[in-house]
Amino acid sequence: MATAIKGKLLLDGTGGKPLSNPVILVEGDTIVAAGTADDVPVDPEAQVIDLSDKTILPGLMDAHIHLVGLKSMEDMAELIRTPPPLSALRTTVEARRLLEAGFTSVRTVGGPTAIFLKQAIEEGVVSGPRIMASGRSFIQTSGGGDPWDIPLELMEIAASLGRGLAETVDGPVECRKGVRRRLREGADLIKILTTGAVFSKENPPTRVGFTQPEIDALVDEAHRMGLKVAAHAHGTEGIRSALLAGVDSIEHGTYLDDECIELMLKQGTYLVPTFAIFKRVMDTAGDDVPEYAMRQGLQVHETHERNFLKAYRAGVKIGCGTDFVGPPPIEHGPNAVELVYLVEAGMTPMDVIVSATGGNADLLALAEKTGTITTGKLADIIAVDGNPLDDMQTLLNVPFVMKGGEVVKHVSD
Ligand SMILES: [Zn+2]
Structure with missing residues (x-):
């Protein structure tokens, strides 16, 4: 009936x-x-x-989140210290909150535990959105999100224990092996970082990361296995390298230039600008936000909106994602603020709705289902x-x- x-x-x-x-x-x-x-x-x-x-x-769908059970923004190294089972338990609460906020599907792009949360949700053990999970993302040694204040030897031990947002790979061989490891863990997509990050103390957003042969190896191996690739990229050179390798989406895309826009149009690449994280962090400006993150956020913001609008008007496909991580001011729940911000940034309301639903479904490789x-x-x-x-x-x-x-x-x- x-x-x-x-x-x-x-x-x-x-x-x-x-x-x-x-x-x-x-x-x-x-x-x-x-x-x-x-x-x-x-x-x-x-x-x-x-x-x-x-x-x-x-x-609704959020195309860019992290479900990692992080409690404070002050110290990203907390992710290394927190045992994955504790992180996973914390994320069950976030998953329920996302679902009750109307998010029936999400894409997690970095962090070790969402792959297992996804399994638990599918088994009906906990309730939450459908998850497309990348598992830990890939960076090169010293890359965006690699905390330099932790000795490299300890980072390597942490990595072998499956901890951290990202995993370090260097050289095309390790890149391919890394993708194969993710596949074996159950990842639905591969996430890579090709530039520094706003929330990286040592790597400003414009700094390049992987070499072209490394990015080519990551993307080629992922595509051979039928997995899409999402590339975190702010600086122009890092965006271009990711596009030349054929990634499926550019996350953030702050310093996109005309050549990048052209490549995105030609290759059907999505842009996921993730305004929510920058806006929430800047608007809140609380004590929880490290000074370097505030400064770098303010630096990129204006350029980001301008280049986004250029890409949108040229016809680049826009994905809707917040980059929310968990702790205030970027806690899961009010993720629909990204839709508000996309309208403020110049998209038509109908395009924004499509981006967060039918469009994101295409980006998440869920379009046949939902x-x-x-x-x-x-x-x-x-x-x-x-x-x-x-x-x-x-x-x-x-x-x-x-x-x-x-x-x-x-x-x-
Ligand atoms: Zn992110």
Whole structure:
């Protein structure tokens, strides 16, 4: 027996025209029909979920998060000290919070435990979003996120214990071996860093990382195994190297130039600007944020928005991701702020909705399963008061969440 969901307005995640008075029929975990009340007859026996005062959308997706159980931003080395089982337990709370905030799928791009959290969610042990996980990302020795204040010998021991956001590989041979290790662990994609980072004390965002042969080896090996590659890249040279190797998405992309934009258009590469992390960190400017991170954040911000807009207007595909890591001010929950920021940065509200749903589904390699409210897709459905096309802030308060046909949250008014 089907469940019928009745709404006031439907934004189906394809970018098509909003539909008034929609009815969505769900059988098991799947959408079997979606359309206007006239087009979709409802069996009188069907269970009806009445959301007729709400806007219905596909479950949101965050294309760039870290689920690592980190408690403070002050010291990234805490990630090395924290035993992975403790991190994993902490992330179960974050996973539930993400799901209740309307995020039915996420992509985790760095950190050791999300691969196992994903398994636990799929087994039904804990509740959370669908996860596409990269496992630990790849950097070269000394690269963005390699804490220089910890002796290299200790970092190598930590790495062998599976700890840390990233794993160090040097030279094409180690790069290929690293990708094969990730594959063996169960990674869904590969994450690499080709430049320094805003939150790296020693490596400013413009500094280059891997050599071209190393990036080529990482990307070629990943693609041979059928895995996409996400490249963290700020500086122009690092972005270009990643694009020349054929990565599938550029994360951040601060110093994109015209040549990079051209390559992205030609290769269909996504740009995931992750405004949320920079904005939240700068707006909060709390004591928790290290001074170097504040300074570097402010330095990149203006250029970032300008180059993003150039890429968007040229037609580059935009992914929606926050880069939230866990501790305040970048705690999981209000991840929909990225949609607000993307509108502020110049995207149309409809493009932003598509980016966070159908578009992200493509980026996450989930488009055949979910991302739009269309026949045959998994019933990942949310509903909000008001119309996000008029006010994106409405997505920060999601009273109804269904994942795979199961109602995980329904706050009635
Ligand atoms: Zn990140």
